[in-house]
Amino acid sequence: MEQLLHHLKNLGFTDLEAKVMVELAQGGAASGYEVSKRTGASRSNVYAALQRLAGQGFLRVGEGEPARYSMLPVEELTRIISGRLQESLETVERKMPRQEHEQAPFHNLEGDRDVMTSLARELGGAKHEIVVDVRREEVALVLDMLEQAEQRGVKVLWACDSGEAALGQWLPRGAFETEPIPGGRKFSFVVDRRWCMLGMRGDSGAAQAVVTEHPVMTELLLNQFAQDIVLYEMENDMGAELSVRYGWRYENIIGKYVSGGPRSI
CATH class of the missing domain: 1.10.10.10 (Winged helix-like DNA-binding domain superfamily/Winged helix DNA-binding domain)
Structure with a gap:
């Protein structure tokens, strides 16, 4: 009653x-x-x-x-x-009146607890797709959540710098490795092409991140991931033939934009 x-x-x-x-x-x-x-x-x-x-x-x-x-x-x-x-x-x-040019805010998160709480909430609510770019040191922190998402039917695309494939859609991190950021390791997540997190985590475990639904940030992270996939697929498909076919031009192009030059293939 x-x-x-x-x-x-x-x-x-x-x-x-x-x-x-x-x-x-x-x-x-x-x-x-x-x-x-x-x-x-x-x-x-x-x-x-x-x-x-x-x-x-x-x-x-x-x-x-x-x-x-x-x-x-x-x-x-x-x-x-x-x-x-x-x-x-x-x-x-x-x-209901709407503000003109209303933009999605950017939120700063400090510390592992706040970062992981926010991340767990979004990964747990993902419905269609999760795109992940992490270093191997952070894989263990998110692996269970990504596996659970896959079990719900969510498509998971993720990249890591090295190691065994933890999920079916694993890709090596980036087609070309850049110099590490001093003091930490970069990570990024895009959930359902709507919500994204970009941050850094150091050896001490302290994490910092920016969280937003701003479409510009989402597009930037997705484009970066797609570019890495395309370059990786080209290297994987052509192998040493890239250097043979393009010679010094290939190395010069990569060296111009990526510190350290092309990854060995």
């Missing part, structure tokens, strides 16, 4: 209105005086509640004196409530 009253109040009915509705549904049609006796509420308050409910179409009012009130069938009641709620939600979505 208390749970039912609680949910009726959540739908916008007052405490007395909820009690009156349950009493009429339970005991059948009744006059205001009878409802007052059953609920223990004052007659004036009960009459006011009955009139409000009848005026909103939630009660039927019989002819005669005194008037007798009865509840609608529950299916009809819930259909009316659902329709009105949906209409209100659509109106709010359509009419």
